[in-house]
Amino acid sequence: MAKPRARRSSAPRGRVLLLVATRKGAFVLRADAARSRFRLEGPHFLGHVVHHALLDPRDRRTILAAARTGHLGTTVFRSTDFGKTWQEAARPPQFPKAAEGARARAVDHVFWLTPGHPSEPGVWYAGTSPQGLFRSADGGRTWDSVTGFNDHPMYDKWTGSGQDGTPDGPALHSILIDPRDRRRMYVGMSGGGVFASGDQGAGWRPLNRGARADFFPDPLPEYGQDPHRVALHPLRPDRLYQQSHCGIYRMDLPEERWIRIGERMPTEVGDIGFPLVLHPRDPETAWVIPMDGSTVWPRVSPGGKPAVYATRDAGSTWKRLDRGLPRAQAWLTVKRQAFCADPLDPVGLYFGTTSGTLWASRDEGARWTCVAQHLPEIYAVEAALG
Amino acid sequence: MSRVVVRVAALLHSYTRGASVVQATGETLGEVLDDLERRFPGIRFRVVDEQDRLRPHVRFFVNGADARDVALSLSDGDEVYIVGALSGGCS
Numbered sequence: 001m002a003k004p005r006a007r008r009s010s011a012p013r014g015r016v017l018l019l020v021a022t023r024k025g026a027f028v029l030r031a032d033a034a035r036s037r038f039r040l041e042g043p044h045f046l047g048h049v050v051h052h053a054l055l056d057p058r059d060r061r062t063i064l065a066a067a068r069t070g071h072l073g074t075t076v077f078r079s080t081d082f083g084k085t086w087q088e089a090a091r092p093p094q095f096p097k098a099a100e101g102a103r104a105r106a107v108d109h110v111f112w113l114t115p116g117h118p119s120e121p122g123v124w125y126a127g128t129s130p131q132g133l134f135r136s137a138d139g140g141r142t143w144d145s146v147t148g149f150n151d152h153p154m155y156d157k158w159t160g161s162g163q164d165g166t167p168d169g170p171a172l173h174s175i176l177i178d179p180r181d182r183r184r185m186y187v188g189m190s191g192g193g194v195f196a197s198g199d200q201g202a203g204w205r206p207l208n209r210g211a212r213a214d215f216f217p218d219p220l221p222e223y224g225q226d227p228h229r230v231a232l233h234p235l236r237p238d239r240l241y242q243q244s245h246c247g248i249y250r251m252d253l254p255e256e257r258w259i260r261i262g263e264r265m266p267t268e269v270g271d272i273g274f275p276l277v278l279h280p281r282d283p284e285t286a287w288v289i290p291m292d293g294s295t296v297w298p299r300v301s302p303g304g305k306p307a308v309y310a311t312r313d314a315g316s317t318w319k320r321l322d323r324g325l326p327r328a329q330a331w332l333t334v335k336r337q338a339f340c341a342d343p344l345d346p347v348g349l350y351f352g353t354t355s356g357t358l359w360a361s362r363d364e365g366a367r368w369t370c371v372a373q374h375l376p377e378i379y380a381v382e383a384a385l386g
Numbered sequence: 387m388s389r390v391v392v393r394v395a396a397l398l399h400s401y402t403r404g405a406s407v408v409q410a411t412g413e414t415l416g417e418v419l420d421d422l423e424r425r426f427p428g429i430r431f432r433v434v435d436e437q438d439r440l441r442p443h444v445r446f447f448v449n450g451a452d453a454r455d456v457a458l459s460l461s462d463g464d465e466v467y468i469v470g471a472l473s474g475g476c477s
Binding site: 069070071072073075088089090092094095096097098104105106107 | 474
């Protein structure tokens with residue numbers, strides 16, 4: 001009798017590396033093969049506000065980090081030796097010099113970094129505060145304004161005022177590129193909403209139908225929403241998810257309508273939060289970390305009981321995952337870039353808190369372990385295979 | 387071309403290779419910053435934004451007087467201080 005064949009996973013193999021961006025510098029955590037022990041390295045750029053740091057999955061050696069300090073302006077650092085040495089961008093993202101009398105925009109900070117399409121090695125995109133989209137074609141050394149977005153005739157209306165943003169300023173984030181077609185791009189803006197391009201950033205249009213903006217007199221405007229995190233599934237790129245200021249949504253193109261899938265979350269928990277993470281191989285699976293979005297928007301774990309919630313059916317049902325997390329009196333805040341998945345099988349999940357604690361699960365959220373604490377306020381956590 | 391002395395606060399020493407005093411030339415504060423940029427790449431954008439406005443938490447003093455415009459004229463022997471403002475250090 002033939003032996004049953006073991007299921008072969010399409011998941012990649014390798015050692016997990018976590019890039020942790022904090023308000024006071026960047027850190028690297030290196031996992032062992034079992035993902036049970038993590039070695040902390042750093043800090044890099046001690047004292048810098050590092051909004052995002054990530055490893056280029058295309059070459060698995062280039063790291064970009066977006067940094068500024070409390071005093072000094074924004075820049076981008078680049079390393080090709082896993083942080084042993086860093087080179088600063090020769091021309092960081094910056095708006096063009098304004099004509100006399102025109103609005104003079106200046107990049108306050110680079111908020112988001114995204115590697116370009118696999119067919120374009122060396123291409124990166126950056127999202128900034130205030131909202132701006134920038135592109136590098138040389139691995140992050142020099143950056144150019146994506147004029148199709150930054151100079152769009154509707155830019156002022158789409159981006160709103162300084163009041164329509166995060167406490168650290170309005171930001172462009174969630175820069176997504178369709179793996180089938182590099183011309184198809186999406187961005188999210190807080191505030192502004194989700195916007196789509198079909199020509200690699202030359203033209204843009206709002207993609208917000210069905211997404212609520214309860215903070216406006218018209219709760220379903222064409223634009224002006226506050227998506228906190230937008231994600232596109234790499235294996236089903238016509239499926240988008242978003243965790244917004246006003247719920248969790250899914251969109252299945254070509255139907256350009258957001259469906260609120262967070263309504264199936266427990267009422268006492270709600271469906272407000274910042275990050276949203278997708279399973280690298282299953283478009284039906286997503287994870288969120290609810291935050292209290294009631295009254296004055298406390299933005300901490302509802303009831304002081306932190307939990308991750310998972311859906312395995314694209315939002316029809318949700319399951320609470322809190323084994324190993326504090327049971328009570330734990331008022332955690334997890335920012336939109338501070339939750340991520342590794343590509344292994346089973347998927348590892350990682351999130352960092354504003355109180356400087358990093359939690360990990362090597363079994364898709366079933367059990368959680370604290371793997372680092374006493375770090376500065378965590379802004380972003382990105383997993384990679386080193 | 388005026389030659390000036392630039393006193394650089396510690397927050398920029400990673401650019402000046404640790405030097406707290408450097409020489410620079412330029413007829414205006416902006417030209418002095420351009421000269422510094424040529425020798426210490428990256429330094430200018432950390433203290434002046436893309437619209438040539440001084441960063442809000444960086445202060446410039448010329449011969450002890452507050453300077454807020456890159457068009458400010460300089461003379462031979464002027465002393466330029468570039469410091470972090472009392473504000474801006476994130477808590």
